[in-house]
Amino acid sequence: MEGFHNVSTTMLTKKTKRSLLAAGISLLASAAIQAGEVEVLHFWTSGGEAQSVQELKAMMTARGHSWKDFTVAGGAGGNAMATLKQRVLEGHAPAAALIKGPAIQEWAELNALTNLDSMALFDKWDESLPKVVADQMKYKGHYVAVPVNVHRVNWLWANSAVLKKAGVADMPQTWDAFFVAADKIRAAGFVPLAHGGQDWQDFTVFETVALGVGGPEFYDKALLKLDKAAIGSDAMKKTLETFRRLKTYVDGKSPGRDWNVTTDMVIKGKAGFQFMGDWAKGEFLAAKQQPGKDFTCTPAPGTTNAYTFNVDSFAMFQLKSWEAQKAQGYLAYVLMGKDFQERFNLRKGSIPAHLNLKMNKFDECGKRSNVDFAATAKAGTLLPSVAHGMALSTAQQNAMRAAVSEFWNTDSMSVGDAIGRLQTLNAPVAAVVPKPVESKLANAAKKQ
Ligand code: GAL
Numbered sequence: 001m002e003g004f005h006n007v008s009t010t011m012l013t014k015k016t017k018r019s020l021l022a023a024g025i026s027l028l029a030s031a032a033i034q035a036g037e038v039e040v041l042h043f044w045t046s047g048g049e050a051q052s053v054q055e056l057k058a059m060m061t062a063r064g065h066s067w068k069d070f071t072v073a074g075g076a077g078g079n080a081m082a083t084l085k086q087r088v089l090e091g092h093a094p095a096a097a098l099i100k101g102p103a104i105q106e107w108a109e110l111n112a113l114t115n116l117d118s119m120a121l122f123d124k125w126d127e128s129l130p131k132v133v134a135d136q137m138k139y140k141g142h143y144v145a146v147p148v149n150v151h152r153v154n155w156l157w158a159n160s161a162v163l164k165k166a167g168v169a170d171m172p173q174t175w176d177a178f179f180v181a182a183d184k185i186r187a188a189g190f191v192p193l194a195h196g197g198q199d200w201q202d203f204t205v206f207e208t209v210a211l212g213v214g215g216p217e218f219y220d221k222a223l224l225k226l227d228k229a230a231i232g233s234d235a236m237k238k239t240l241e242t243f244r245r246l247k248t249y250v251d252g253k254s255p256g257r258d259w260n261v262t263t264d265m266v267i268k269g270k271a272g273f274q275f276m277g278d279w280a281k282g283e284f285l286a287a288k289q290q291p292g293k294d295f296t297c298t299p300a301p302g303t304t305n306a307y308t309f310n311v312d313s314f315a316m317f318q319l320k321s322w323e324a325q326k327a328q329g330y331l332a333y334v335l336m337g338k339d340f341q342e343r344f345n346l347r348k349g350s351i352p353a354h355l356n357l358k359m360n361k362f363d364e365c366g367k368r369s370n371v372d373f374a375a376t377a378k379a380g381t382l383l384p385s386v387a388h389g390m391a392l393s394t395a396q397q398n399a400m401r402a403a404v405s406e407f408w409n410t411d412s413m414s415v416g417d418a419i420g421r422l423q424t425l426n427a428p429v430a431a432v433v434p435k436p437v438e439s440k441l442a443n444a445a446k447k448q
Contacts (some may be wrong), residue, residue: 006145019377024331029358034174036066036323036326038331039094040067040068040094040095040331041083041098042071043076043079043098047283049279049282051262052345057069057378059340068094070094075200075201075259076388076389077100077389081103089440093112093317096314096315097314099167100136100311100388102389102390102394104136106393106394108139110206110442112317112318112441113144113308113316114325114328115142115143116145117142119143119332123333125143128354129147129355130377144313147353148313148353150309150373151279151310151311152278152307152350153207153388154211155276155278155300156275156299157273157281158171158272158295158298159272160234162188163181166181166190175213175242177301178301182249185272185273190271190272191265191271191272192272193249193273194265194274195275196259196261197250197257197408201276202408204387204388205275206387207387209300210236212303213239213242213302214236214238214432215240219308219383223386224392226396226420227426232423243408244272244407247408257278264283277310277385277388278365279350281297285349286347305376306376307373307376307381309386310385310389311353312348316331338352338356342351351369399425406418
Protein backbone atom coordinates (compact mmCIF):
# COMPACT_ATOMS: atom_id res chain seq x y z
CA MET A 1 0.00 0.00 0.00
CA GLU A 2 1.22 3.46 -0.88
CA GLY A 3 1.06 6.18 1.78
CA PHE A 4 1.97 9.83 1.47
CA HIS A 5 5.67 9.09 1.59
CA ASN A 6 7.57 8.45 -1.65
CA VAL A 7 5.35 10.94 -3.46
CA SER A 8 6.89 14.03 -5.01
CA THR A 9 5.16 17.42 -5.26
CA THR A 10 5.83 20.88 -6.68
CA MET A 11 8.86 21.62 -8.84
CA LEU A 12 10.79 24.84 -8.43
CA THR A 13 12.02 26.84 -11.38
CA LYS A 14 15.63 26.08 -12.34
CA LYS A 15 16.58 29.75 -12.25
CA THR A 16 15.42 30.35 -8.66
CA LYS A 17 17.05 27.12 -7.64
CA ARG A 18 20.43 28.13 -9.12
CA SER A 19 20.36 31.63 -7.65
CA LEU A 20 19.85 30.40 -4.08
CA LEU A 21 21.78 27.18 -4.29
CA ALA A 22 25.10 28.90 -3.61
CA ALA A 23 23.77 30.49 -0.44
CA GLY A 24 22.47 27.15 0.80
CA ILE A 25 25.71 25.31 0.09
CA SER A 26 27.89 27.90 1.79
CA LEU A 27 25.59 27.87 4.81
CA LEU A 28 25.88 24.10 5.11
CA ALA A 29 29.60 23.98 4.48
CA SER A 30 30.36 26.57 7.13
CA ALA A 31 27.90 24.99 9.56
CA ALA A 32 29.86 21.78 9.24
CA ILE A 33 33.19 23.42 10.01
CA GLN A 34 32.46 25.70 12.92
CA ALA A 35 30.52 24.68 16.00
CA GLY A 36 28.09 26.78 17.95
CA GLU A 37 25.41 26.54 20.60
CA VAL A 38 21.76 25.99 19.87
CA GLU A 39 19.20 26.72 22.54
CA VAL A 40 15.95 24.96 21.78
CA LEU A 41 12.62 25.56 23.47
CA HIS A 42 10.38 22.50 23.65
CA PHE A 43 7.95 20.76 25.97
CA TRP A 44 8.93 17.15 25.38
CA THR A 45 9.41 15.88 28.91
CA SER A 46 7.55 12.52 29.03
CA GLY A 47 9.49 9.24 28.76
CA GLY A 48 8.82 8.71 25.05
CA GLU A 49 9.26 12.39 24.19
CA ALA A 50 12.57 12.66 26.04
CA GLN A 51 13.91 9.64 24.14
CA SER A 52 12.79 11.21 20.86
CA VAL A 53 14.46 14.54 21.48
CA GLN A 54 17.60 12.70 22.56
CA GLU A 55 18.00 11.60 18.91
CA LEU A 56 18.23 15.25 17.92
CA LYS A 57 20.66 16.21 20.66
CA ALA A 58 22.90 13.30 19.67
CA MET A 59 22.98 14.36 16.01
CA MET A 60 23.79 17.95 16.89
CA THR A 61 26.51 17.10 19.40
CA ALA A 62 28.01 14.53 17.00
CA ARG A 63 28.82 17.51 14.74
CA GLY A 64 30.41 19.42 17.61
CA HIS A 65 27.50 21.78 18.27
CA SER A 66 26.38 22.19 21.84
CA TRP A 67 22.74 21.73 22.70
CA LYS A 68 21.05 23.81 25.36
CA ASP A 69 17.69 22.54 26.53
CA PHE A 70 15.07 25.17 27.17
CA THR A 71 12.39 22.82 28.44
CA VAL A 72 9.06 24.02 29.75
CA ALA A 73 6.95 21.08 30.92
CA GLY A 74 3.24 20.96 30.14
CA GLY A 75 1.41 18.87 27.56
CA ALA A 76 0.55 20.50 24.23
CA GLY A 77 2.91 23.39 24.98
CA GLY A 78 0.61 25.96 26.62
CA ASN A 79 3.17 26.78 29.33
CA ALA A 80 6.02 26.77 26.83
CA MET A 81 4.37 29.40 24.65
CA ALA A 82 3.83 31.70 27.65
CA THR A 83 7.48 31.35 28.70
CA LEU A 84 8.64 31.95 25.14
CA LYS A 85 6.80 35.28 25.02
CA GLN A 86 8.46 36.30 28.26
CA ARG A 87 11.93 35.37 26.98
CA VAL A 88 11.51 37.27 23.73
CA LEU A 89 10.23 40.28 25.65
CA GLU A 90 13.41 40.18 27.74
CA GLY A 91 15.43 40.16 24.52
CA HIS A 92 16.71 36.56 24.79
CA ALA A 93 15.01 34.52 22.11
CA PRO A 94 16.22 30.91 21.83
CA ALA A 95 17.68 29.73 18.50
CA ALA A 96 14.65 27.56 17.84
CA ALA A 97 11.29 26.85 19.44
CA LEU A 98 8.66 24.16 19.02
CA ILE A 99 5.90 26.33 17.56
CA LYS A 100 3.03 24.98 15.52
CA GLY A 101 0.31 25.97 13.06
CA PRO A 102 -0.97 29.56 12.80
CA ALA A 103 1.20 30.54 15.81
CA ILE A 104 4.15 30.32 13.38
CA GLN A 105 2.60 33.08 11.29
CA GLU A 106 1.84 35.11 14.40
CA TRP A 107 5.52 35.06 15.40
CA ALA A 108 6.62 35.81 11.83
CA GLU A 109 4.25 38.77 11.79
CA LEU A 110 6.28 40.21 14.70
CA ASN A 111 9.39 39.96 12.51
CA ALA A 112 11.00 37.58 15.02
CA LEU A 113 11.78 34.63 12.73
CA THR A 114 14.59 33.83 10.31
CA ASN A 115 13.93 33.31 6.63
CA LEU A 116 14.90 29.72 5.71
CA ASP A 117 14.30 29.96 1.95
CA SER A 118 17.90 29.34 0.84
CA MET A 119 18.11 26.18 2.94
CA ALA A 120 14.67 25.11 1.73
CA LEU A 121 15.65 25.56 -1.91
CA PHE A 122 19.00 23.84 -1.52
CA ASP A 123 17.41 20.92 0.28
CA LYS A 124 14.24 20.81 -1.89
CA TRP A 125 11.73 21.21 0.93
CA ASP A 126 8.86 22.06 -1.43
CA GLU A 127 9.36 18.74 -3.19
CA SER A 128 9.87 16.81 0.04
CA LEU A 129 6.79 17.84 2.01
CA PRO A 130 3.03 17.40 1.62
CA LYS A 131 1.67 20.78 0.51
CA VAL A 132 -0.62 21.04 3.54
CA VAL A 133 2.47 20.78 5.79
CA ALA A 134 4.73 23.05 3.70
CA ASP A 135 2.08 25.78 3.67
CA GLN A 136 2.00 25.92 7.45
CA MET A 137 5.79 26.43 7.56
CA LYS A 138 5.65 29.57 5.43
CA TYR A 139 4.87 33.18 6.14
CA LYS A 140 3.85 35.11 3.03
CA GLY A 141 5.37 32.34 0.92
CA HIS A 142 8.73 32.18 2.79
CA TYR A 143 9.87 29.30 4.97
CA VAL A 144 10.26 30.28 8.63
CA ALA A 145 9.83 26.86 10.30
CA VAL A 146 10.86 23.23 9.81
CA PRO A 147 8.37 20.36 10.24
CA VAL A 148 9.57 17.14 11.86
CA ASN A 149 6.50 14.92 11.80
CA VAL A 150 2.78 14.38 11.38
CA HIS A 151 0.86 13.22 14.44
CA ARG A 152 -2.64 11.79 14.06
CA VAL A 153 -4.92 12.95 16.85
CA ASN A 154 -8.12 10.92 16.38
CA TRP A 155 -6.92 7.64 17.89
CA LEU A 156 -8.40 5.36 20.52
CA TRP A 157 -5.79 3.37 22.49
CA ALA A 158 -6.56 0.22 24.43
CA ASN A 159 -4.89 -2.29 26.71
CA SER A 160 -5.35 -5.69 25.02
CA ALA A 161 -5.33 -7.72 28.27
CA VAL A 162 -7.94 -5.49 29.94
CA LEU A 163 -10.23 -5.79 26.93
CA LYS A 164 -9.82 -9.56 26.95
CA LYS A 165 -10.56 -9.86 30.67
CA ALA A 166 -13.65 -7.66 30.24
CA GLY A 167 -14.90 -9.74 27.32
CA VAL A 168 -14.56 -6.95 24.74
CA ALA A 169 -13.75 -8.83 21.55
CA ASP A 170 -13.41 -5.92 19.09
CA MET A 171 -12.37 -2.32 19.21
CA PRO A 172 -15.56 -0.20 19.11
CA GLN A 173 -16.32 1.37 15.72
CA THR A 174 -19.37 3.36 16.90
CA TRP A 175 -20.12 5.42 20.01
CA ASP A 176 -22.85 2.95 21.02
CA ALA A 177 -20.34 0.12 20.82
CA PHE A 178 -17.86 2.22 22.80
CA PHE A 179 -20.28 2.65 25.70
CA VAL A 180 -21.18 -1.07 25.68
CA ALA A 181 -17.46 -1.92 25.87
CA ALA A 182 -16.87 0.70 28.57
CA ASP A 183 -19.66 -0.81 30.71
CA LYS A 184 -18.05 -4.24 30.40
CA ILE A 185 -14.64 -2.87 31.39
CA ARG A 186 -16.14 -1.20 34.46
CA ALA A 187 -17.98 -4.39 35.40
CA ALA A 188 -14.66 -6.26 35.21
CA GLY A 189 -13.17 -3.85 37.79
CA PHE A 190 -11.07 -1.50 35.60
CA VAL A 191 -11.28 2.22 34.83
CA PRO A 192 -13.04 2.28 31.44
CA LEU A 193 -11.57 5.57 30.19
CA ALA A 194 -8.20 7.03 31.19
CA HIS A 195 -8.47 10.80 30.95
CA GLY A 196 -6.32 13.55 32.38
CA GLY A 197 -8.49 16.54 33.33
CA GLN A 198 -6.45 19.37 31.79
CA ASP A 199 -8.04 21.83 29.39
CA TRP A 200 -6.02 20.71 26.35
CA GLN A 201 -6.80 17.03 27.03
CA ASP A 202 -10.52 17.83 27.38
CA PHE A 203 -10.27 19.69 24.06
CA THR A 204 -8.48 16.77 22.40
CA VAL A 205 -11.30 14.39 23.34
CA PHE A 206 -13.96 16.95 22.39
CA GLU A 207 -12.70 17.47 18.83
CA THR A 208 -12.42 13.71 18.35
CA VAL A 209 -16.01 13.24 19.54
CA ALA A 210 -17.16 16.08 17.25
CA LEU A 211 -15.51 14.38 14.28
CA GLY A 212 -16.92 10.97 15.18
CA VAL A 213 -20.44 12.10 15.97
CA GLY A 214 -20.91 14.86 13.39
CA GLY A 215 -18.52 13.76 10.61
CA PRO A 216 -15.84 15.69 8.69
CA GLU A 217 -18.20 18.25 7.15
CA PHE A 218 -19.63 19.19 10.53
CA TYR A 219 -16.11 19.37 12.01
CA ASP A 220 -15.07 21.69 9.18
CA LYS A 221 -18.07 23.99 9.56
CA ALA A 222 -18.39 24.06 13.34
CA LEU A 223 -14.78 23.84 14.54
CA LEU A 224 -12.79 25.32 11.66
CA LYS A 225 -15.20 27.84 10.12
CA LEU A 226 -17.02 28.59 13.41
CA ASP A 227 -20.29 28.58 11.49
CA LYS A 228 -23.08 29.57 13.90
CA ALA A 229 -25.69 27.28 12.37
CA ALA A 230 -23.36 24.27 12.54
CA ILE A 231 -22.49 25.09 16.16
CA GLY A 232 -26.21 25.25 16.94
CA SER A 233 -27.05 22.05 15.06
CA ASP A 234 -28.24 18.68 16.41
CA ALA A 235 -24.79 17.30 15.59
CA MET A 236 -23.26 19.69 18.13
CA LYS A 237 -25.91 18.80 20.72
CA LYS A 238 -25.14 15.12 20.23
CA THR A 239 -21.40 15.85 20.37
CA LEU A 240 -21.72 17.64 23.71
CA GLU A 241 -24.00 14.92 25.14
CA THR A 242 -21.60 12.17 24.08
CA PHE A 243 -18.63 14.14 25.42
CA ARG A 244 -20.38 14.60 28.78
CA ARG A 245 -21.36 10.93 28.93
CA LEU A 246 -17.67 9.97 28.58
CA LYS A 247 -16.95 11.71 31.88
CA THR A 248 -18.99 9.11 33.73
CA TYR A 249 -16.36 6.51 32.70
CA VAL A 250 -13.40 8.46 34.09
CA ASP A 251 -11.84 7.88 37.55
CA GLY A 252 -11.95 10.41 40.40
CA LYS A 253 -8.22 11.21 40.20
CA SER A 254 -8.53 12.57 36.66
CA PRO A 255 -8.45 16.35 37.40
CA GLY A 256 -5.08 17.87 36.60
CA ARG A 257 -3.42 14.57 35.71
CA ASP A 258 -0.76 14.72 32.99
CA TRP A 259 -1.45 12.90 29.74
CA ASN A 260 1.52 10.52 30.04
CA VAL A 261 0.61 9.54 33.61
CA THR A 262 -2.85 8.86 32.17
CA THR A 263 -1.44 6.75 29.33
CA ASP A 264 0.48 4.84 31.96
CA MET A 265 -2.86 3.67 33.41
CA VAL A 266 -3.53 1.93 30.09
CA ILE A 267 0.03 0.62 29.87
CA LYS A 268 -0.15 -0.85 33.38
CA GLY A 269 -3.58 -2.41 32.82
CA LYS A 270 -5.46 -0.18 35.25
CA ALA A 271 -7.61 1.35 32.53
CA GLY A 272 -9.05 0.09 29.24
CA PHE A 273 -9.14 3.04 26.83
CA GLN A 274 -7.66 6.47 26.17
CA PHE A 275 -8.44 9.02 23.43
CA MET A 276 -5.14 10.69 22.59
CA GLY A 277 -2.92 11.57 19.64
CA ASP A 278 -0.19 9.12 18.71
CA TRP A 279 2.44 10.70 20.95
CA ALA A 280 0.76 8.22 23.36
CA LYS A 281 2.36 5.45 21.28
CA GLY A 282 5.75 6.87 22.27
CA GLU A 283 4.89 5.99 25.88
CA PHE A 284 3.79 2.44 25.05
CA LEU A 285 7.00 1.93 23.09
CA ALA A 286 9.17 3.41 25.85
CA ALA A 287 7.51 0.86 28.18
CA LYS A 288 8.59 -1.85 25.68
CA GLN A 289 5.02 -2.69 24.68
CA GLN A 290 4.07 -3.78 21.18
CA PRO A 291 1.14 -2.66 19.07
CA GLY A 292 -1.24 -5.48 18.13
CA LYS A 293 -0.02 -7.45 21.11
CA ASP A 294 0.02 -5.44 24.35
CA PHE A 295 -1.94 -2.47 23.06
CA THR A 296 -4.15 -1.49 20.16
CA CYS A 297 -4.45 1.68 18.08
CA THR A 298 -7.71 2.27 16.22
CA PRO A 299 -9.26 5.44 14.85
CA ALA A 300 -11.81 6.71 17.39
CA PRO A 301 -15.45 5.62 16.85
CA GLY A 302 -16.94 7.08 13.68
CA THR A 303 -13.61 8.58 12.50
CA THR A 304 -12.11 5.72 10.46
CA ASN A 305 -12.24 7.65 7.20
CA ALA A 306 -10.99 10.94 8.59
CA TYR A 307 -7.68 12.16 9.98
CA THR A 308 -7.01 15.08 12.32
CA PHE A 309 -3.39 16.09 11.84
CA ASN A 310 -0.95 17.80 14.15
CA VAL A 311 2.49 18.79 12.86
CA ASP A 312 5.38 19.49 15.23
CA SER A 313 7.68 22.14 13.84
CA PHE A 314 10.57 24.32 14.90
CA ALA A 315 10.58 28.02 14.13
CA MET A 316 14.00 29.66 13.98
CA PHE A 317 14.47 33.01 15.70
CA GLN A 318 16.66 35.81 14.37
CA LEU A 319 20.08 35.65 16.03
CA LYS A 320 22.94 38.12 16.06
CA SER A 321 26.12 36.07 16.23
CA TRP A 322 27.36 34.36 13.09
CA GLU A 323 28.42 31.22 15.05
CA ALA A 324 24.96 30.93 16.55
CA GLN A 325 23.41 31.40 13.09
CA LYS A 326 25.54 28.61 11.67
CA ALA A 327 24.59 26.18 14.44
CA GLN A 328 20.97 27.17 13.87
CA GLY A 329 21.33 26.55 10.13
CA TYR A 330 22.72 23.12 10.81
CA LEU A 331 19.82 22.38 13.17
CA ALA A 332 17.33 23.27 10.43
CA TYR A 333 19.21 21.02 8.00
CA VAL A 334 19.25 18.09 10.45
CA LEU A 335 15.57 18.48 11.32
CA MET A 336 14.54 18.04 7.69
CA GLY A 337 17.01 15.18 7.14
CA LYS A 338 15.61 11.75 6.37
CA ASP A 339 17.91 10.07 8.86
CA PHE A 340 16.76 12.25 11.74
CA GLN A 341 13.09 12.07 10.75
CA GLU A 342 13.19 8.29 10.68
CA ARG A 343 14.96 7.88 14.04
CA PHE A 344 12.89 10.54 15.75
CA ASN A 345 9.50 9.40 14.52
CA LEU A 346 10.15 5.74 15.28
CA ARG A 347 10.21 6.85 18.92
CA LYS A 348 7.76 9.76 18.90
CA GLY A 349 4.71 7.83 17.63
CA SER A 350 4.24 10.12 14.63
CA ILE A 351 5.17 9.64 10.98
CA PRO A 352 7.88 11.64 9.18
CA ALA A 353 6.89 14.89 7.48
CA HIS A 354 9.52 14.16 4.80
CA LEU A 355 7.80 12.40 1.90
CA ASN A 356 10.67 10.39 0.52
CA LEU A 357 11.05 7.96 3.35
CA LYS A 358 10.35 4.26 3.39
CA MET A 359 7.94 3.18 6.11
CA ASN A 360 9.21 -0.40 6.45
CA LYS A 361 10.71 0.15 9.91
CA PHE A 362 7.45 1.59 11.26
CA ASP A 363 4.88 -0.50 13.15
CA GLU A 364 1.28 -1.11 12.13
CA CYS A 365 0.01 2.13 13.77
CA GLY A 366 2.61 4.18 11.86
CA LYS A 367 1.92 2.39 8.57
CA ARG A 368 -1.80 2.91 9.00
CA SER A 369 -1.32 6.58 9.81
CA ASN A 370 0.77 6.98 6.65
CA VAL A 371 -1.78 5.26 4.42
CA ASP A 372 -4.72 7.10 5.99
CA PHE A 373 -2.99 10.48 5.63
CA ALA A 374 -2.78 9.99 1.87
CA ALA A 375 -6.28 8.50 1.56
CA THR A 376 -7.97 11.23 3.61
CA ALA A 377 -6.02 13.95 1.78
CA LYS A 378 -7.54 12.61 -1.45
CA ALA A 379 -11.01 12.24 0.04
CA GLY A 380 -11.02 15.74 1.54
CA THR A 381 -11.28 14.39 5.11
CA LEU A 382 -7.76 15.34 6.23
CA LEU A 383 -8.46 18.01 8.82
CA PRO A 384 -6.30 20.21 11.06
CA SER A 385 -6.53 19.52 14.79
CA VAL A 386 -7.81 22.63 16.55
CA ALA A 387 -6.93 21.25 19.97
CA HIS A 388 -3.29 21.04 18.85
CA GLY A 389 -3.05 24.46 17.32
CA MET A 390 -3.33 23.58 13.62
CA ALA A 391 -6.24 25.93 12.88
CA LEU A 392 -7.80 29.19 14.10
CA SER A 393 -5.86 32.05 15.66
CA THR A 394 -4.23 31.45 19.03
CA ALA A 395 -6.89 33.67 20.62
CA GLN A 396 -9.74 31.65 19.10
CA GLN A 397 -8.11 28.34 20.07
CA ASN A 398 -7.79 29.59 23.65
CA ALA A 399 -11.42 30.71 23.77
CA MET A 400 -12.71 27.41 22.39
CA ARG A 401 -10.48 25.38 24.74
CA ALA A 402 -11.77 27.36 27.73
CA ALA A 403 -15.44 26.86 26.74
CA VAL A 404 -15.02 23.13 26.14
CA SER A 405 -13.14 22.59 29.38
CA GLU A 406 -15.66 24.59 31.38
CA PHE A 407 -18.44 22.41 30.00
CA TRP A 408 -16.48 19.25 30.93
CA ASN A 409 -15.88 20.52 34.47
CA THR A 410 -19.24 22.10 35.19
CA ASP A 411 -22.07 19.59 35.38
CA SER A 412 -24.59 22.41 35.84
CA MET A 413 -23.65 24.01 32.49
CA SER A 414 -26.29 22.96 29.98
CA VAL A 415 -25.66 21.86 26.41
CA GLY A 416 -27.52 25.01 25.33
CA ASP A 417 -25.20 27.20 27.41
CA ALA A 418 -22.15 25.55 25.89
CA ILE A 419 -23.54 26.08 22.40
CA GLY A 420 -24.17 29.73 23.22
CA ARG A 421 -20.56 30.12 24.38
CA LEU A 422 -19.19 28.44 21.25
CA GLN A 423 -21.36 30.62 19.03
CA THR A 424 -19.62 33.75 20.30
CA LEU A 425 -16.31 32.47 18.93
CA ASN A 426 -16.63 33.89 15.45
CA ALA A 427 -17.08 37.33 16.94
CA PRO A 428 -13.71 39.06 17.45
CA VAL A 429 -12.05 37.65 20.57
CA ALA A 430 -9.59 39.50 22.78
CA ALA A 431 -6.06 39.16 21.41
CA VAL A 432 -3.80 36.79 23.38
CA VAL A 433 -0.93 39.20 23.15
CA PRO A 434 -2.34 42.64 24.05
CA LYS A 435 -1.36 45.35 21.55
CA PRO A 436 1.22 47.16 23.75
CA VAL A 437 2.94 43.84 24.56
CA GLU A 438 2.80 42.90 20.89
CA SER A 439 4.72 46.00 19.85
CA LYS A 440 7.22 45.45 22.69
CA LEU A 441 7.66 41.88 21.45
CA ALA A 442 8.26 43.09 17.92
CA ASN A 443 10.85 45.59 19.14
CA ALA A 444 12.52 43.03 21.38
CA ALA A 445 12.62 40.54 18.51
CA LYS A 446 14.24 43.10 16.20
CA LYS A 447 16.92 43.88 18.77
CA GLN A 448 18.00 40.22 19.24
C1 GAL B 1 1.13 17.85 21.15
C2 GAL B 1 2.47 17.82 20.47
C3 GAL B 1 3.12 16.50 20.65
C4 GAL B 1 3.13 16.08 22.10
C5 GAL B 1 1.82 16.36 22.83
C6 GAL B 1 1.90 16.25 24.34
O1 GAL B 1 0.50 19.09 20.98
O2 GAL B 1 2.29 18.08 19.11
O3 GAL B 1 4.43 16.52 20.12
O4 GAL B 1 4.20 16.67 22.72
O5 GAL B 1 1.30 17.63 22.54
O6 GAL B 1 2.66 17.26 24.92
